Amino acid sequence: MKSYKIVLLPGDGVGPEVTAVARDVISTVGEVHGRRFEFEIHSIGGAAIDATGDPLPQKTLNACRASDAVFLGAVGGPKWDGGAKRPEQGLLGLRKELGLFANIRPVRIYPDLIHRSPLKKEFIEGVDFVVFRELTGGLYFGESTRGAGYASDQCVYTAGEIERIARAAFGAARARRGKVTSVDKANVLETSRLWREIVTRVHADFPTVQLEHQLVDSMSMNLIRQPGSYDVILTENMFGDILSDEASVLGGSIGLAPSASLGAGGPGLFEPVHGSAPDIAGKDACNPVGAVLSAALLLRYGLRLHDEADALEAAVERAIRHGARTKDLGGFHTCSAMGAAIIDELHDLSAPRACNVQMHWG
Ligand code: NAD
Ligand code: IPM
Numbered sequence: 001m002k003s004y005k006i007v008l009l010p011g012d013g014v015g016p017e018v019t020a021v022a023r024d025v026i027s028t029v030g031e032v033h034g035r036r037f038e039f040e041i042h043s044i045g046g047a048a049i050d051a052t053g054d055p056l057p058q059k060t061l062n063a064c065r066a067s068d069a070v071f072l073g074a075v076g077g078p079k080w081d082g083g084a085k086r087p088e089q090g091l092l093g094l095r096k097e098l099g100l101f102a103n104i105r106p107v108r109i110y111p112d113l114i115h116r117s118p119l120k121k122e123f124i125e126g127v128d129f130v131v132f133r134e135l136t137g138g139l140y141f142g143e144s145t146r147g148a149g150y151a152s153d154q155c156v157y158t159a160g161e162i163e164r165i166a167r168a169a170f171g172a173a174r175a176r177r178g179k180v181t182s183v184d185k186a187n188v189l190e191t192s193r194l195w196r197e198i199v200t201r202v203h204a205d206f207p208t209v210q211l212e213h214q215l216v217d218s219m220s221m222n223l224i225r226q227p228g229s230y231d232v233i234l235t236e237n238m239f240g241d242i243l244s245d246e247a248s249v250l251g252g253s254i255g256l257a258p259s260a261s262l263g264a265g266g267p268g269l270f271e272p273v274h275g276s277a278p279d280i281a282g283k284d285a286c287n288p289v290g291a292v293l294s295a296a297l298l299l300r301y302g303l304r305l306h307d308e309a310d311a312l313e314a315a316v317e318r319a320i321r322h323g324a325r326t327k328d329l330g331g332f333h334t335c336s337a338m339g340a341a342i343i344d345e346l347h348d349l350s351a352p353r354a355c356n357v358q359m360h361w362g
């Protein structure tokens with residue numbers, strides 16, 4: 001039987017808590033669907049700085065390169081603020097080294113959690129969109145300088161960098177509801193004017209997809225005012241970071257939001273949208289659903305195990321329908337109890353139903 005090699009990077013804060021749940025649900029999927037997964041744990045972020053002085057040790061990077069897929073919990077925390085090296089450099093370095101230019105952040109609403117959304121029900125019902133965030137360019141990777149009394153961060157985009165993420169977004173839209181909303185700040189930024197030009201050019205290859213351009217400031221308003229009008233939101237690195245946190249609360253909590261980071265080949269990186277949540281870390285109090293749904297994306301996009309990914313997403317939906325709720329959703333489940341509820345549902349989903357058995361024997 002083929003064995004899939006998955007590297008786990010627990011990282012900092014709540015990272016290890018949600019990674020433990022992600023590993024357990026993937027193992028259960030393996031048991032239930034007859035798949036073999038091998039896990040290797042490596043250090044990244046603050047934990048790696050403490051252990052080796054480097055937020056992305058060479059050993060971690062080598063292991064990721066040799067894997068079929070990488071799962072990351074979260075990095076960062078106040079402990080490392082002001083240090084010479086930052087935990088976040090580990091994550092940014094990993095994204096760059098693996099060439100993960102496409103960060104895919106789906107936003108969906110669970111009907112049973114609609115009342116947890118800060119928006120009224122009529123704005124939220126039926127919301128289903130995905131953010132395509134460019135992940136290896138822009139402000140995050142430009143040259144930064146710091147002098148006496150000044151600092152600068154350069155924002156650079158090449159046409160090629162814009163084109164490849166645009167193609168990914170249009171391709172996704174074609175297979176969904178056929179609409180791309182490209183978000184930029186073309187009224188101010190030169191990089192945004194190039195962005196708009198290239199996106200418009202790529203659009204010509206996707207005649208069945210509708211394209212609209214939206215400035216990022218009014219987009220942040222519209223995302224709250226009319227979230228149901230979006231299908232695929234395409235944007236650059238920093239805007240995508242900010243808009244995806246905003247989008248994540250539509251469903252009730254950032255703890256629910258997953259992401260997949262993919263490149264042109266090689267292993268993908270799968271991580272929840274949330275950070276290390278230092279305020280609730282170490283208490284078994286965080287919501288592991290974003291991590292579990294990231295594990296589902298790992299199965300689907302990382303390992304091409306579609307039935308297994310569907311089963312895991314169905315198990316999450318059933319656990320929520322049956323009342324499993326962490327504190328951020330107004331409930332009493334600990335992080336590990338939420339994971340256990342999802343695992344129970346995975347077993348239930350695979351068990352033969354009583355009526356099927358009767359039909360078989362009847
Ligand atoms: P955060 O996402 O860690 O937390 C924001 C708020 O959301 C907090 O109140 C937190 O308790 C809550 N929250 C986050 N995840 C949750 C979960 N799973 N369940 C319930 N509540 C949850 O953002 P922040 O506080 O701005 O950043 C903290 C640290 O995390 C920083 O060092 C930042 O750089 C890092 N960070 C890392 C990643 C990553 O590793 N991918 C992403 C974002 C932030
Ligand atoms: C995210 C995070 C990261 C980012 C940080 C931790 C570097 O906020 O994955 O959304 O800004 O990309």
Ligand code: MN
Pocket residue numbers: 241242245273
């Ligand atoms: Mn972010």
